[in-house]
Amino acid sequence: MHITRGFTGRPRVADPGLPPGQYDAGDDWPVLSAEVTPELASADWTFRIDGLVAEPRTWDWEEAHRMPPSAYEGAIHCVTSWSKFGVRFAGVSLDAFLDTARPHASATHAVAYSHTGYTANLPLADLTGGRAWIAWEYDGKPLAPEHGGPARLLVPHLYFWKSAKWIAGLRILDHDEPGFWERNGYHERGNPWEEQRYAGD
Amino acid sequence: MTETFVPPTRFAVPGRIAVSEQAASEWQTATVTGIRRETPRVTTFRLAVPHWPGHLPGQHLMVRLTAEDGYAAQRHYSIASAPDDSGHIELTLDHVEGGEVSGWFHTVARPGDRVEVRGPVSGFFAWPGDRPALLIGAGSGVVPLMSMIRHHRARNLTVPLRLVVSARSPEELVYARELGAETTAVFTRSAPEGVAVGRMAAAHVAPLLAEQPAGGWEAYVCGSNSFAEHASRLLVTAGQPVDRIRIERFG
Ligand SMILES: Cc1cc2nc3c(=O)[nH]c(=O)nc-3n(C[C@H](O)[C@H](O)[C@H](O)COP(=O)(O)OP(=O)(O)OC[C@H]3O[C@@H](n4cnc5c(N)ncnc54)[C@H](O)[C@@H]3O)c2cc1C
Numbered sequence: 364m365h366i367t368r369g370f371t372g373r374p375r376v377a378d379p380g381l382p383p384g385q386y387d388a389g390d391d392w393p394v395l396s397a398e399v400t401p402e403l404a405s406a407d408w409t410f411r412i413d414g415l416v417a418e419p420r421t422w423d424w425e426e427a428h429r430m431p432p433s434a435y436e437g438a439i440h441c442v443t444s445w446s447k448f449g450v451r452f453a454g455v456s457l458d459a460f461l462d463t464a465r466p467h468a469s470a471t472h473a474v475a476y477s478h479t480g481y482t483a484n485l486p487l488a489d490l491t492g493g494r495a496w497i498a499w500e501y502d503g504k505p506l507a508p509e510h511g512g513p514a515r516l517l518v519p520h521l522y523f524w525k526s527a528k529w530i531a532g533l534r535i536l537d538h539d540e541p542g543f544w545e546r547n548g549y550h551e552r553g554n555p556w557e558e559q560r561y562a563g564d
Numbered sequence: 565m566t567e568t569f570v571p572p573t574r575f576a577v578p579g580r581i582a583v584s585e586q587a588a589s590e591w592q593t594a595t596v597t598g599i600r601r602e603t604p605r606v607t608t609f610r611l612a613v614p615h616w617p618g619h620l621p622g623q624h625l626m627v628r629l630t631a632e633d634g635y636a637a638q639r640h641y642s643i644a645s646a647p648d649d650s651g652h653i654e655l656t657l658d659h660v661e662g663g664e665v666s667g668w669f670h671t672v673a674r675p676g677d678r679v680e681v682r683g684p685v686s687g688f689f690a691w692p693g694d695r696p697a698l699l700i701g702a703g704s705g706v707v708p709l710m711s712m713i714r715h716h717r718a719r720n721l722t723v724p725l726r727l728v729v730s731a732r733s734p735e736e737l738v739y740a741r742e743l744g745a746e747t748t749a750v751f752t753r754s755a756p757e758g759v760a761v762g763r764m765a766a767a768h769v770a771p772l773l774a775e776q777p778a779g780g781w782e783a784y785v786c787g788s789n790s791f792a793e794h795a796s797r798l799l800v801t802a803g804q805p806v807d808r809i810r811i812e813r814f815g
Contacts, residue, residue, distance in 0.1 A: 364636070365593055365680055367629040369672040372637055373664050384638055386664075394789040395813050397688050399796040399806045444638055480807070509793060547688050561685055563589030 380438055381446055382555035388445035394509045395443060396528060397543075398479050403529055405505075405513040408478070410460070410497060411532035417465035421532075424513070427497065430455045435496055435519060440555040442522040452506075452517050454498035457490050460533075469537045475516050477529040482542035484551065485518065485525055487535070494520055497530060522553035522560070591628060591680045596673055597652065606704060606738050608644060608656045609669060613681060616653060619643050620690035621711035622784065624812075625683025627655070629668055639665045642707040642786075642812070643684065646714035656738065658704040689812045691784060693721050698772055698781035698804075700795045702730040702764070705787030705814060706738050712784070713746065724777040730764045730791070766798055773802045780805075786812040 373386075381387060405424045413419035422430075433456040440446045466487065473490060476482045489495065496517040499506050506512035511528030518525050524544050545551055550559040558564060598610035619625075621643075628638040645654040659670040673679075691697050691712045699709040706729050716725045727747040731737040733754040743749070750764045773781070783804050785795045792813045799809055 364630055364634070365678055366632055367668070367679055368677055370629040370631050370637075370668050372629075372631045372635045375635065384636060386637065393813075394793075397811055399800055399809050399811065400793060401806075443640055509789070543688075544686075547686050549686075561589050561682075 380448060382440055383558050384560075385440055385444055385446040385555065388447050391445070392447060392510065393441065393443070393445060395441065395524075396481075396509075398481060400509050401479050401529055402508070403478050403513060405499075408513045408529075409532075410514065410530060412460055412464040412535065413532065414473075414535035415467040415470040415537055416535050417467065418463060420460075420464050422460070427455060427514075430459050433459070433493075433496060435498070435517060437519055439519050439523050439526075442524055442549065442553065442555075442560050446555075451502050452496060452498040453500035453503075454496045454514065454517070456493060457495040457497060457516075458493060460497065461491060464535070466535045467537075470535045472536045472539045473533045474536065474540055474542060475525075475527040475533050476531055477527045478531040479529055481527055481529075483516075483525045483527050484540055484542045484545055485521070486539070486552065489518060489521060489525075489552075490533070494518065520554075522550075522555055524549065525553050589682065591682045593678050594653075594681045596675050596677045596679070598675065599673065602656060602738050603736050603740075605659045605736070606656060607659070607670060608654050609673065610652055610654050611679070611681070612652050614651060616651065617684075619647055619653070619684040620687070620692050621646060621715040622689040622691045622708045622812075623684035623711075624686060624689075624708065625653075625655075625681050626685055627665065628680040628682075629665055630680070637664045640685075642711070644707045644710055646711055646718050648718070656704065656707045656710075689784065689786070689810050691715075691782070693719060693723060695782045696724040696777040696779060697726075698783045699725070699727040700729075700764075700769070700783065700785045700799070701727070702787035702791040702795070703736075704738065705785075705791065705812070708786055708812060709784060710739050710742070713742075716746075724781075726772055728764065728768050728772070730787075764795060764798065766802060769795075769798045770802045773799075773804060780808065783809045784812075785809060787814065789813045 411421040434453040436451045438448045498517040499514040516527045516530040553559050594611040594613045597612045600608040624640050624642040626638050630636045641655045644656040657666045657669050660666045701709045730750040755761045792811050
């Protein structure tokens with residue numbers, strides 16, 4: 364670590380909710396995606412779970428909305444250094460989808476993929492136990508297209524590139540397979556509390 | 565199961581180059597060796613980076629500044645210079661009002677100061693100079709695109725390259741002195757005599773898509789999110805395939 368001459372940073376209060384290297388973006392919600400925002404109507408949205416599961420299955424918008432609702436309120440953290448507090452998402456817990464599809468005992472990982480072809484890999488353990496959602500509402504309103512609407516994956520305890528926008532499905536695997544950013548140098552897991560930003564961190 | 569998973573969709577994951585894991589994860593100290601004003605709000609900082617592993621035009625790095633109490637701020641910055649073996653790279657920073665890192669660079673930094681950098685850290689937006697490239701940028705979004713133009717010139721590449729750039733006024737057009745015949749400038753607040761004032765529109769993009777080079781354009785869009793949304797939509801409307809549009813959003 365090298366002290367930068369004359370750099371003090373902004374006045375700050377130690378915030379135990381802020382992972383190392385992050386700052387509070389306040390009301391801002393920057394958009395970071397490498398793709399053109401798709402025009403995806405909710406009527407055309409589907410979500411599929413397949414791969415190493417007992418019951419591969421596709422849900423459409425109506426079917427997904429008949430599942431028990433579940434919400435997340437808390438923080439999100441982007442690898443580009445901003446965090447956002449007190450966000451409110453609503454949708455369905457991923458556990459409810461996985462309980463239907465029933466991953467095999469050998470399953471360890473998943474590749475989440477979007478309707479645009481974006482991919483992100485996740486250990487199955489990060490997607491279960493009430494820690495991941497399919498979210499279609501933000502702050503009581505439909506999720507905006509540039510933030511992943513009509514529906515996105517939400518895994519708030521990992522850096523947000525894992526929370527694939529315009530989520531189309533999960534392929535359940537018995538091994539890890541890097542996704543879009545992971546193939547472009549980013550970390551396999553992306554835990555903000557351990558600053559797992561880039562491969563090798 | 566060992567079969568490889570390929571998403572059943574049209575957005576081909578490009579992965580233009582392999583990123584060195586070591587370069588992406590190790591901080592090194594860079595020394596400011598030159599400061600060059602580009603516009604009233606935008607300045608270029610030349611940095612000596614003794615162990616720079618090299619980059620491709622379009623890539624970015626991370627900069628970290630550390631305060632005496634250990635507080636550190638890190639931000640992404642595109643690399644403005646073309647790849648070369650000078651042992652230096654250049655960054656061009658917009659002075660963001662109230663900005664922690666850009667504020668330090670614009671008001672405190674002087675030659676001899678040291679900052680930490682790591683990278684390059686992403687390969688998605690990189691352009692190795694292999695395909696015809698249509699570059700669209702606004703504000704400091706022109707920075708990674710300038711690296712591509714400089715690379716094109718330095719290597720005497722003949723592959724087609726065009727830039728459409730939006731700025732508020734001629735005074736705020738970054739790299740104005742260096743832009744040449746490959747560039748169409750669009751001015752949103754004030755323009756030179758005889759040039760219309762207005763937002764980038766279909767009319768700026770359509771002619772370029774009408775005269776497609778062999779193999780078509782690879783489009784690179786860079787700027788603020790609202791600009792990226794606008795420009796990428798213009799491209800799609802004009803017929804550019806979505807899987808051949810790369811977007812770098814500065815937030
Ligand atoms: C891939 C990538 C490449 C980039 N390349 C470039 C580039 O080439 N050139 C360039 O200029 N920029 C680039 N950026 C943007 C850059 O990373 C920074 O976001 C930008 O420089 C602002 O950082 P900052 O520390 O100066 O401002 P920040 O401190 O991050 O502040 C940003 C804004 O938020 C406000 N703000 C945030 N927190 C607070 C707070 N607690 N109190 C008060 N105000 C607050 C500030 O007033 C300011 O308006 C790039 C971004 C990305 C993602």
